[in-house]
Amino acid sequence: MNRIKLSKFIKQAYKERYLYLMTLPGIIFMILFRYLPMGGLIIAFKNYSIRKGIWGSAWVGLENFRFVFTKNPDFFNIVRNTLQINILELFFAFPFSIVLALFINEVRAKKLKKFIQSTVYLPYFVSWVVFAGIVIQFLSPDTGIVNKIIQIFGGQSIPFMQEEKYFKAIVVLSDIWKGAGWGTIMYLSALTGIDQEIYDASKIDGASRWQTMWYISIPGISDTIVVLLLLRIGAMMDVGFEQIYVLCKPILYSVGDVISTYVYRVGIGNAQFSMTAAIGLFQSVVGLILIIICNSICKKLFSKSLW
C-alpha cells in the first residue's frame, strides 16, 4: 500500500518539480530559522537554566502555566486589558486603514493624491518613545492643545493621562494616528489590481461613489483584507510592548498593563525564561485556535481563507 502511495507521490513531485524547486529556499530558511529555534519552546515545560541548557534543564510539566494563571492575582486583569485593546483596535484601527485607502483611491487630482500618499505614512517612522512625548504633550492639562480646545468651549481641563477611563481610547487613537497611513500601502497596491473597465462600466450604469466602493473596491481587495484580518486575529493575545510601555505609567497599570509589559517586568527583568516561554506559548495557542476558527468561518462565508 505504502509503496504505491510513495511512487504516486514521487510521480506527482516530479511533475511539480519546478514548484518544489521554487519553494526550496523558503522551506530551508523556514526550517533553519523558525522551526529549529521553535524547539526552544519546550522550556515552557521546564525550569530552564542557562547552565544546563535547553535539553539538560529539569521538566516541571505545567507548573509554569499553573503559576502564571493561579499565583498571579493580576493575570486575569492583564489578559483582559490585552484583549480589550485588541478588540478596540480590530473594530476601529483595522477598518480605518481600509477606509483611508479607499478615500485616497477616490482622489482624482494626481498631485494631490501623491501628496496625501506621501504624507500619511510619516508618523510610522517616528519611534514610540518620541511619539508618546507628543501624545502626552497634546493631552497635557495645562498646555495641551486638546485641553485648550475644551477650555474654549467652556469646559474644564482634563488630565487625560492620569484617568483610567481614557487610556484604552488613547492607545487606539494614537495607534491610528501613527500607523493607519502605513497600513494603507498594502490596500492601495491591491486597489490597483482592480480592472479599470469595471469601474468605467459602473459609472456608465450611474453607480454612486459609495456604491462603487461597496460593490467593487472592497470585494476587489477582499483577499488582502481577509489575510490581514485573519493574521490580526491570530495576534489577539498580543499587544505591542513599546507603545504601552511609554504611555502607561504606574497610575494606570490596572487598565493599561498588558501581557507584553508584564513579561518585560518579570520575564525579562527577572530572567524568568521558562515563564516567558510559557506565556508566549499561551498567547500563540490562543492565537492559533482563533485563526483556525475564523479561517473556517471565512471559508464558509466568503470562500476565502489562509489554507
Added chain:
Amino acid sequence: MRYRRKIAVSDILIILLLISFSFLCILPFWYVFISSISDPLKLKSGDVRLIPNGFSLAAYKAVLGEMRFYRGLGITITRTVIGTAFGLIIQAMTAYTISRKYFSARKILSKLIVFTILFNGGIIPNYLVVQRLHLLNTIWALILPMLFNPWNIMLLVSFFAAIPDSIVESAKIDGANELVIFFRLAAPLSKPALMTILLYIAVRHWNELMDGVIYINEERLKPMQVFLIELIMRSSVQNMVEPTENFVSVLSIQTTAIFLSCLPILLVYPFIQKFFVKGIMVGGIKG
C-alpha cells in the same frame, strides 16, 4: 474613454478629510525635524512647535561626526540591499507556488507557514541556532534569518492567486514551465504587490535593532541602528555624569536619529509609488 463626473459634495468632503489627516500626519514628523535642528539647550520635551527653538546642528554633528556612524550605515545598506533582494525573490517564489491551487503540497505548506507566524522560539533558541550555524559576528546573521518572512508570503499569496488561470494555462500550453511563468508572467503582473513587500522588507532591515545587539560583538559590524541607540543611551547617561560644552540633549539625539533613519526610505518610496499604476492587468483575456 473615461466618464467624468462633476465635482460632488462628497468629493470635497473626502478631500478635506484627507488633507486634514495628512497635516495631522506631517505634524509629528515635522516636530521631529524641527527638534533635531533646535538648540539642545532650549529644547523642551514634548514642546510641539512649528519653528525651531534656536538653531543648532549640534545633534547632527554628534551623529554624523563619528566614523562609526558611516561604518554602521555601510553595514545597514549592505544588509538591506542583499536582504531585500534575496528576501523578495525567496518570499515571492514561495508565495507563488502556494498560490497555485493545483499544487499538491499547497495546504500543508500554508499551514506550516502560518504556524511560524504564531509560534516563536524566543531569543535564546534563536541565538543558539545562529551560533551553531557559525553566523555570529558576521553580516549574514543580519541577513539570513530574515529571508523567510511568513507574513509577507501570506500577503503575496492573495495577489498571486488573483492572476487569471487562463493566462497561466495558455502559457503552459505554449510550453513554459513554472519558473518561466513566475519570472516572465506572474511577477511582472504583480508589480504593485511586489514593490510593497520590497518596501516592507527594506524598511524592516533598515530599522532592525535587536539582531545587531545580540548577534554582533564587533564594533565595525554593528548596523547603524545599534550605533544610534548607543548614542541616545550615552547622551542620557553622559549628561548625568559630566558637564559638557557641547550639550546635546537626549531628545535632540533621538529626533536626529529618527530623521536620519527614515530619510533613505522616504527617498525610495516615491520611486516605488510609480509602480502603483492602475489597471496593469491585461484586459484582453475576456471571453
Added chain:
Amino acid sequence: MRNKRRMTMLLMAAVSASLFSGCGAATSGTDPSVHEGESNTGSEVEPSAGERPKVTILTNLNVDTEGKDVNDNDYIHYIEDQNGIDIELINEPSSSNYPQKLNTVMASNEIPDAVMLMGDTQRSDLARLADEGFLLPLDDLIGDYPNLTANIKQAAWDVTKHNGSTYAVPFQRYDSSPYMTFMRRDWLEALDINPETDLVTIDDWYNVMKRFVEEDPDGNGEADTYALTSTTSGTHFTNFTFLDSFGAAKAKYVDGELLPNYILPEYKEWLKFMHKLYEEKLLDPNFIVDDPANLWDKVTSGKYGAFMWFWGLTEYQSLGYDRTELVAVRPPVHEDGSEAQYVYSSPDRHMMAITTDCEHPELLLKLWNWACSEEGGIFVYGGLEGKDYDITNGQIVVRDDRKGKNLGWRQLTLGVQLPKVDEEPIYSIMAQNFGEQGMDTLALSNECGGYNDLELYCPIFSELQKYDLTKPVQEFTDKAITGAIDIDAEWDNYVAKWRQAGGDEKIKLSTEWYQQSEYYTGE
C-alpha cells in the same frame, strides 16, 4: 530572465553550502557546558614570547568615548601597559538591552573572563549565575590583593556575596548616596529662609513649601509657583526627600516579621503627607507622568522650588546655568529629632564578576588591585599626564578643558575604582573637577546618605524572582499621592494583595534569614 535564473541557482547553492557547513555543528546539541574547541575567543591562544595574556570582559560602557573605539584608545592602552595585559571589552552600551546581551552571551560557548553586573538591579543575576556555577568564588583569592580589601568598604563587599561566598569585586561609588534635595537659592534668599535653622522638621519643610507657593518667591506677581517636583515612581523615584524622615525608607522588623519599607504603617503616613502636598498644590501635579527628561525643563523654568537629583547637577551646568543657584539641603529629621537620610539603592554602582571559564583570574584581580591604588586613582579621577593634566611644582593640575571630563569612561573601562576621594592627592584632583561647592555637596551627600541596609544585605532568593512585586507598590503609591484612591480605606487591601501576590513568601524568607543573621538584634 536567464540572469534571474542564474541568480536563483547561485542562491540555492549558497544556501545548501551554508546548510551543510552548519549541519555538523547543529547536531551537537545545545548544551553550553560542552566545549567544542571551536571557540572564537583569543584567550585560548598560547601567548608566545612578547605577547601579553588577554582577558575578555563583557561590559556596559554607556558613556561618550570621544568617537574612539572602546578597545582602541589612550585610556585602555595605558591600563594595558601598566598592567601588562591585553583587554578586550565586549561592549553593550544600551542599559536596557544589556540583560539580553548578558543572557545570550552566557548561553553561548564563548563566555568572557569577566562580566559587569549592576549593583542594584542585577543582584538577582549575580545570584542566579553563581547558583548555576558560572562565577568564581573570590574569598580565597582576595587576600593577596591588599588594595581591594583596604580601600573598598565592607558594606560594598557584602552586596556581592551570595550563599556565604563573594562572587564579584565591587565598584564602590565614591559618592555613597548620590541623590540630594536641592532648593533654589534665590527663593530662599527672597523669603529669608536659612536652611540650617528653618528646615529642620517636617513641619518646617511644610511651612517653607507653603511659602514657596503663596508668597510669590520669584516676584513676578503671579501665583504660578510650585514648591516641589519629581517624577513618576515607574522610572526614577525622586520623591524620596521625606521618605526616611517618616521612617518609611528602610525595612523593619515588626512583630516577628521583617517587613519591606513599603508596607510599613510609616509608609502610609508618608503617602498621606505627599497626598497633602499634592492636594494643596505644593507638589507639581504633572509629576505623575513625567520622566527625568522633563525634570530639567521644569527646573530651568524657574517655577519649582525643590527637587531631588544627583549631587553633581551636571545637566544644569551643561544647560548653561550656574550650579550655585541651587542649594543642597539635608532631609528633615525624624519625629524623635534624630537625623534622617537620603536612602539610595546600593553602595555599588556595579560589580565585576569573574567567570569560571577564566583561566587566569589573578590577572583580573591584579588589574583591579591596581585600580584601587593611588596610581589607579589618579588615572581614574585625573586622567593621563599630558592629555588631561600636567604636573606643576609636584602638584597635579587638571587642564581647564578636561576638568570633569571622561571620568565615566575611565571608570567603566577599568571596571573597579578607588572609592576614597577624601585624601590627597585625589582630593585636590576632585576639587578641581567639581569645584568647591561641588565638593561640599559631595561631603553633604555622604553625610546624609544611607542604604536600606536589611533589604540590601538580605540575600536574593530565586524563588521570589517570578513574582511581580514592584507593580502593586508603584501603582498604589502613585494613586495614593494623587488621591485617585483613599489611602486609609485602601491600605489594608493593598498590603493584603501584595502579600498574596508573593509578598508573604518574601517576608517569610527574609525573616528566616534575618533571625539567623548577624544583624539580628531581637528587636
